[in-house]
Amino acid sequence: MALTETALNTDLSVHSTFASRYVRASLPRFRIPENSIPKEAAFQIITDELMLDGNPRLNLASFVTTWMEPECDKLIMDSINKNYVDMDEYPVTTELQNRCVNMIAHLFNAPLGESEAAVGVGTVGSSEAIMLAGLAFKRKWQNRRKAEGKPYDKPNIVTGANVQVCWEKFARYFEVELKEVRLREDYYVMDPDKAVEMVDENTICIAAILGSTLNGEFEDVKRLNDLLVAKNKETGWETPIHVDAASGGFIAPFIYPELEWDFRLPLVKSINVSGHKYGLVYAGIGWVIWRSKEDLPDELIFHINYLGADQPTFTLNFSKGSSQVIAQYYQLIRMGFQGYKNVMENCRDNMVVLKEALGKTGMFNIISKDIGVPLVAFSLKDNSKHNEFEISDMLRRYGWIVPAYTMPPDAQHVTVLRVVIREDFSRTLAERLVNDIQKVLHELESLPSKKVSISGDGKVVVKKTALETQREVTSVWRKFVMERKKMNVVC
Ligand SMILES: Cc1ncc(COP(=O)(O)O)c(C=O)c1O
Numbered sequence: 238m239a240l241t242e243t244a245l246n247t248d249l250s251v252h253s254t255f256a257s258r259y260v261r262a263s264l265p266r267f268r269i270p271e272n273s274i275p276k277e278a279a280f281q282i283i284t285d286e287l288m289l290d291g292n293p294r295l296n297l298a299s300f301v302t303t304w305m306e307p308e309c310d311k312l313i314m315d316s317i318n319k320n321y322v323d324m325d326e327y328p329v330t331t332e333l334q335n336r337c338v339n340m341i342a343h344l345f346n347a348p349l350g351e352s353e354a355a356v357g358v359g360t361v362g363s364s365e366a367i368m369l370a371g372l373a374f375k376r377k378w379q380n381r382r383k384a385e386g387k388p389y390d391k392p393n394i395v396t397g398a399n400v401q402v403c404w405e406k407f408a409r410y411f412e413v414e415l416k417e418v419r420l421r422e423d424y425y426v427m428d429p430d431k432a433v434e435m436v437d438e439n440t441i442c443i444a445a446i447l448g449s450t451l452n453g454e455f456e457d458v459k460r461l462n463d464l465l466v467a468k469n470k471e472t473g474w475e476t477p478i479h480v481d482a483a484s485g486g487f488i489a490p491f492i493y494p495e496l497e498w499d500f501r502l503p504l505v506k507s508i509n510v511s512g513h514k515y516g517l518v519y520a521g522i523g524w525v526i527w528r529s530k531e532d533l534p535d536e537l538i539f540h541i542n543y544l545g546a547d548q549p550t551f552t553l554n555f556s557k558g559s560s561q562v563i564a565q566y567y568q569l570i571r572m573g574f575q576g577y578k579n580v581m582e583n584c585r586d587n588m589v590v591l592k593e594a595l596g597k598t599g600m601f602n603i604i605s606k607d608i609g610v611p612l613v614a615f616s617l618k619d620n621s622k623h624n625e626f627e628i629s630d631m632l633r634r635y636g637w638i639v640p641a642y643t644m645p646p647d648a649q650h651v652t653v654l655r656v657v658i659r660e661d662f663s664r665t666l667a668e669r670l671v672n673d674i675q676k677v678l679h680e681l682e683s684l685p686s687k688k689v690s691i692s693g694d695g696k697v698v699v700k701k702t703a704l705e706t707q708r709e710v711t712s713v714w715r716k717f718v719m720e721r722k723k724m725n726v727v728c
Contacts, residue, residue, distance in 0.1 A: 253282040291638050297656045297670075298640040300484050300514040300610070304661040309567045312560075313519070319559035321359075324548045330559045333566040334359045337512075340569050342526045344490045345482075345499040345508050356533055357526035358551055359512075359562050363483035364403035365553050366509035366525035367444075369537075370479050371407040373507065373527070374441040376534045381475070387438075395435045395443045397427025398645040401450045401483070413441060420648040425604065426454045429461035433468050442477045442506070447485030447498050451644060452653070453610030455485055455498065462502040469504075477506040477532075484610045486510030487517070491578040492585060493608060506532045512565045515581065515610075517572065517660060522561035580660050584611035587667050588658045594671040600678060604653060611658040616651060622686030625652045628677055635673040 250263035259278035264270050293303040305313075316330070324331040335354070342355030349355055360366040375392055382389035393414035396404055400417070408415035418431045426449050436443065443465065445456045458480055465476055480498060482489070487510060489496050499505060505528065512522035527533045538549045572580070588611040595601050595615055605614040617625055629641035644651045656670065 251282060251286070253278075253285045255285060256281040292636060294661055295636050296638045297662070298638050300511070300657050300659070301520050302513055302517050303519075303659065305517070305519060305564065305568075306571075309564050309571075312567055313564050314560075316559045316563050321557045321559040321562060322550070322555055327559060330562060334562045337562065337565050337569060338524065338526065341486075341510065341524050342500075345486070345526060347500045347526060347528060355526060356528075356530050357524060359565070360509075360523040360525060360552060361521060361554065361557060362513060362523040363401075363481065363509045363511040364406070364523070366511075366523040367403050367479075367481060368407050368411070368553055369551060370507040370509055370525050370527075371411060371413065371441075372537060373533050374477065374479065375411060375413060376537060377532070378439075378441040380534065391439050392441045393437070393439050394441055395432050397432070397446065397449075397456065398647075399426055399449045399451050400444065400446065401481070404444060404481070414439075416440075417645075419646050420644060422648050422651060425449065425452050425644060425648060426456045427461075429457050429464055432461060433464040436465070436468060436474070436476050438472075438474055440474075440476050442479050444479045444481055445498075447480055447482040447489060448610040450484075451642075452605045452614040452655070453484070453612040454606045455489065455493075455496070455609050458498040458502060458505065459496075462504045465504050476504075478502070478504045480505055480508045482508050483511045483523075484514045487512075487515035487577065488581050488610060491574065492581045496608075500528050512561065512568075516565060517568045517577075517580065518561055518564045520561075521558065522565050581611070584658045584660060584662075587611070587662060587664055588613055590664055591656060591658065591667040591671065594667070595674070598671075598675060598678065604651075605655075612655055613658070614653045614655045616653045620652065623681040623684070625654050627681060628674070629654060631677045631680065632673060635676075637670060637673060639670075 249266050251266050252263050256278040259275045259281070264274070264282070293299075296303065319327050319330060321327070321330060321334075337359065338357040339355045342349060342357055347355055358366075358369065360369065371394065374394075378392055379389040391414065392412075393416050394404075394408060395416045395418065398417040398419050405415060407413065416435050418427045418435060420426070427445060429445075432443050432445075443461060445458045445461055447455050447458065449456065458478065462478060465478065468474070469476055480486075482498070485498075486508060489498060499508060507525060507527045509523060509525045510516065512518045512524055513520045516522070516524075533551070538551050541548050541550065588605075589607070592603055592605070592607075592613045592615075595613060596603060600618060601615040602618055603613065603615050605612055617623075617628075625641040629639050632639050639654055639656055641652060641654050643649050644653065658667075
């Protein structure tokens with residue numbers, strides 16, 4: 238949840254044109270209204286405001302699912318009033334989550350006996366899954382250090398500098414030092430050799446990513462495993478690996494089955510995956526699977542009985558919705574292996590179409606890889622006149638949401654644009670997007686470029702582009718109108 242902004246810069250009341258049929262007074266924006274309003278009015282006011290959100294289907298910034306079949310939408314709505322944590326009251330929902338855990342564990346080649354149950358849990362997303370996996374590593378490391386009579390107050394974790402922010406959150410919230418392997422130009426993922434070099438006796442695990450958020454690339458988990466096996470042997474340490482397969486976990490098993498990244502590698506002790514990314518479920522579901530019971534310390538599991546029978550829980554939040562768990566089960570049985578394979582192959586094909594079309598413009602360097610998450614990350618060959626942020630900004634006018642960002646250290650001088658290909662991004666949309674990118678490029682050509690000049694007192698002055706000047710004028714104007722509205726509070 239984003240922290241709320243201060244109320245000071247915004248209008249204090251909410252108005253809705255259509256809802257004025259039902260209500261004439263404006264609603265206070267930041268205080269609960271004194272009186273009720275008709276349900277039609279509430280509906281209309283909110284619908285009108287939400288119209289200004291972006292269109293999720295054109296949101297090419299996100300890996301998260303934006304389309305599901307109407308049958309699954311119905312299942313979701315039918316179970317929207319069930320609290321997942323009431324396991325004794327909703328035993329079937331609990332059973333469906335257990336089936337999902339087992340199916341995913343088998344998909345990741347967990348070494349399970351014929352009738353052995355997998356160890357894992359459904360979460361709100363990969364971030365919660367990573368917090369839980371990280372806690373398990375931290376506790377296991379501490380227990381071992383205590384048993385050896387060694388200090389256990391300086392745990393660290395080794396990752397690439399390309400990790401998603403949830404790893405930084407884990408490190409800060411749970412007091413673990415984050416040791417990041419720096420990137421370099423043309424190498425935007427964790428270098429396994431450098432990662433293993435950074436491991437010391439206080440390292441609770443190395444986290445590898447199957448599908449880097451920044452360019453979709455799969456890190457080389459096999460090489461990491463092999464190097465770490467050798468280092469563990471030499472030092473006597475038992476440093477394990479966690480794989481953050483937030484995106485790749487529902488891609489690699491289907492279209493790169495020969496790639497060894499999962500529990501086939503002995504040091505991989507836990508894996509997280511986002512059900513709401515390529516698991517094809519709407520936002521609100523992730524999974525963490527442990528290799529075996531021994532990898533999840535018992536003392537982290539809470540047992541509650543006040544809702545009925547004894548229930549073991551290992552989650553950060555207590556209550557949560559059941560719908561996403563049910564939706565995940567729907568997708569797993571509805572799609573089956575072949576269905577997921579078809580979707581992932583199609584995404585990959587669309588990624589290739591987009592990549593080639595962007596390549597043909599002659600304007601971009603492609604910095605994503607063909608094997609990885611189906612996305613295209615690209616940067617301007619020449620950004621001395623106009624940059625990727627301007628392209629991202631101007632694409633908004635056509636309805637496209639394509640983020641631009643700079644790479645982490647030591648590749649921070651590289652800026653990229655990224656288009657994520659999801660199931661609902663068709664080839665026609667890919668062609669349309671390239672057309673619009675070309676229009677933007679033409680438009681930019683006709684705009685004056687950002688130029689640097691030296692002022693009379695010797696200071697470097699960056700002249701604003703026409704677009705930046707236009708934005709600045711709009712923002713001053715908007716502020717002026719808001720101020721006036723605050724004074725008058727008129728509808
Ligand atoms: C590699 C990686 N890990 C973790 C996350 C966090 O996932 P979630 O949004 O499911 O919490 C993301 C999100 O994009 C990601 O790309």
